[in-house]
Amino acid sequence: MTHAAQRPGKLAAALVRSLFGIAALAGAAGAFAQQGYPHKPVTIVVAFAPGGMTDIVSRALAKELGEAYKQTFIIENRAGAAGQIGTEYVARQPADGYTLLVSATGHVIGPVLQKKVNYDPVKDFEAIGILAKAPNLLVVNPGVPAKTVPEFVAWAKTQRSVPYATAGAGGSTHLGGELLRHLSGLPLTHVPYKGAAPGTTAVLAGEVPVAFQDSMSVSSFIASDRLRPIAIASGERSAVFPHLPTLKESGYKNFDVYTWLGLYAPAGTPHEIVSQLNQTVNRIMNSPAMAERLRAQYSEPAGVMDLAQTRDYVVREVAKWRELVKVTGVKAED
Numbered sequence: 001m002t003h004a005a006q007r008p009g010k011l012a013a014a015l016v017r018s019l020f021g022i023a024a025l026a027g028a029a030g031a032f033a034q035q036g037y038p039h040k041p042v043t044i045v046v047a048f049a050p051g052g053m054t055d056i057v058s059r060a061l062a063k064e065l066g067e068a069y070k071q072t073f074i075i076e077n078r079a080g081a082a083g084q085i086g087t088e089y090v091a092r093q094p095a096d097g098y099t100l101l102v103s104a105t106g107h108v109i110g111p112v113l114q115k116k117v118n119y120d121p122v123k124d125f126e127a128i129g130i131l132a133k134a135p136n137l138l139v140v141n142p143g144v145p146a147k148t149v150p151e152f153v154a155w156a157k158t159q160r161s162v163p164y165a166t167a168g169a170g171g172s173t174h175l176g177g178e179l180l181r182h183l184s185g186l187p188l189t190h191v192p193y194k195g196a197a198p199g200t201t202a203v204l205a206g207e208v209p210v211a212f213q214d215s216m217s218v219s220s221f222i223a224s225d226r227l228r229p230i231a232i233a234s235g236e237r238s239a240v241f242p243h244l245p246t247l248k249e250s251g252y253k254n255f256d257v258y259t260w261l262g263l264y265a266p267a268g269t270p271h272e273i274v275s276q277l278n279q280t281v282n283r284i285m286n287s288p289a290m291a292e293r294l295r296a297q298y299s300e301p302a303g304v305m306d307l308a309q310t311r312d313y314v315v316r317e318v319a320k321w322r323e324l325v326k327v328t329g330v331k332a333e334d
Contacts, residue, residue, distance in 0.1 A: 037097055037273050041072040044263075047086030047103040049079040051197030052167060053216035053299065057132050057261055058102040060293065064284040079194045082106040082168030084117060091119045095268035097277070102131070104214075105172035105259050108317045112325050113170045121318060125264040126274045127310045129281040133260045134214040134299035135241070136176050136233040141209050142225065149250035152230050156186040164210040165199035168192045173212040175321065176233045176257035178328040180212075183252045203227065214259035215240065219298035234258040240298045257324075260302060262314065278307050 044062055048054040055077065062073040078086035083106040090101035111117045119125075138152070146152040156162045166173040169192040181188040191208050193199035196217035203211045204226055211218070212233065219240075221227040232238055232246045235256030247255040263281060265274055282304045284290055291301050305313060 037276065038069055038071045040098065041074055042098050042100060043074045043076050044100045044102055045086045045090050046075055046077045047079065047083035047101065047107075048077070048167060049195030049197055050077050051217075052195045052200075053132075053134055053214045053259060054083075054102055054104050054261055055195075055197075056216060056297065057294070057299075060290070061102075061131065061263075061281070061284060064290070065280065068280055068284065080168075081114075082110060082170035082174070082192070084110050084114070084119075084170070088118050090264070091124045091266060093266050095266040095270075097265060097269050097273035099266065100128070100277075101125070101264040102261060103264070104167070104261055105317070105321070106168065106170050107262060107264075108314060109172065109175060109321045109325070110170045112318065112322045113175075113330060122311070122315055124267050126267060126269050127307070127314045128263040128265055128274055128277045129285065129310055130302040130305055130313055131261040131263055131281070131285050132294055132299050133258060133302050134216050135238045135258050136173050136212055137215050137218060137222075137241075137244075138176075138180070138230045138233065138247070139203065139211050139213060139218055139222065139227045140230060141203050141206055142228055143206060144209050144228070146230065147228065149231050149245065149247065153184060153186065156184075156188070159187060161187050161189045162210055163189045163191045163208045164212055165191050165193055165202050165208040166212050167196040167199055167214075167217075168194060172257055172259050172321075173214065175324055175328060175330065177212040178330050179255060179257060179324065180233075180247065180252065182328045183255070200227070215298035216294075238298075240295055240300070260317075262310075275307060278310065 044058055046055050046058045059075055062075050065073045078089055083103045087103055090099055093099035108121045111121055146155045164177050177188055177190055196213050199211055200213055200218055202208045218227055222229050229244055232241060232244050235248055237246055286301045286304050294300050
């Protein structure tokens with residue numbers, strides 16, 4: 001038999017092998033599609049201690065995600081360094097959609113403010129969604145003889161030092177306190193805690209007289225008169241505190257500091273997974289039931305944003321807080 005006669009047989013065999021290969025790949029793809037995401041429990045790392053706004057919202061979201069996907073979403077608190085510990089942990093995890101991060105405004109502030117931060121808030125993460133917003137509040141222990149901003153200023157001027165508690169160094173509440181110190185000249189001294197809950201507890205106990213905290217973390221204590229709100233730190237009055245004046249109204253120009261929460265995945269997580277989560281999270285967080293639940297705890301939905309809008313939001317916030325760090329003069333080692 002000649003080589004010419006053998007060639008068609010070899011081509012036919014090669015074609016058969018190729019078809020088998022394609023069939024195998026198609027079968028694998030079909031199995032993957034049937035398996036879907038998520039096919040096993042998902043861990044949501046919360047970068048703060050239990051009890052604060054980040055934790056409360058994350059647990060509500062995890063419950064809804066579990067019902068939507070018929071899968072378990074586990075909350076794991078990794079607190080410390082204003083969210084840095086949990087954030088760096090997630091940045092090092094496999095980019096497969098099974099380890100996610102919920103962090104607060106400190107996610108974009110930390111790299112600007114602190115020297116030993118081993119993550120980039122934009123490059124090292126896929127921003128999935130902005131979950132909620134809450135005004136930051138200046139609150140005091142009822143033992144402080146002040147009910148208004150002028151009364152607070154007058155009292156603070158009589159003190160050698162006015163310690164104020166926050167959820168940790170490098171967060172929006174920290175920068176809010178430092179901005180007030182810068183603009184007012186009051187002897188405010190930052191006392192960072194590992195989350196809003198322990199910081200609030202310190203003020204309740206009288207260990208620290210003042211706190212800058214997000215509204216959700218202190219709302220129940222305000223309602224029970226265990227903490228007294230003095231002012232809102234965001235630029236406009238809040239619908240959940242309509243009678244509480246802003247620091248901006250009280251003469252501190254351009255004072256607009258608030259807390260927001262973001263959901264992230266490690267950079268490189270498949271677009272299909274991130275896109276799917278974005279759509280699901282938008283639906284959950286902006287549903288009437290969740291909006292009502294958030295407002296009952298003195299916060300509100302951030303609004304529907306697609307992936308591009310979410311990323312742009314994070315980029316703008318990085319620039320905003322970089323400028324505020326310059327204005328307040330807060331140093332990286334603080």
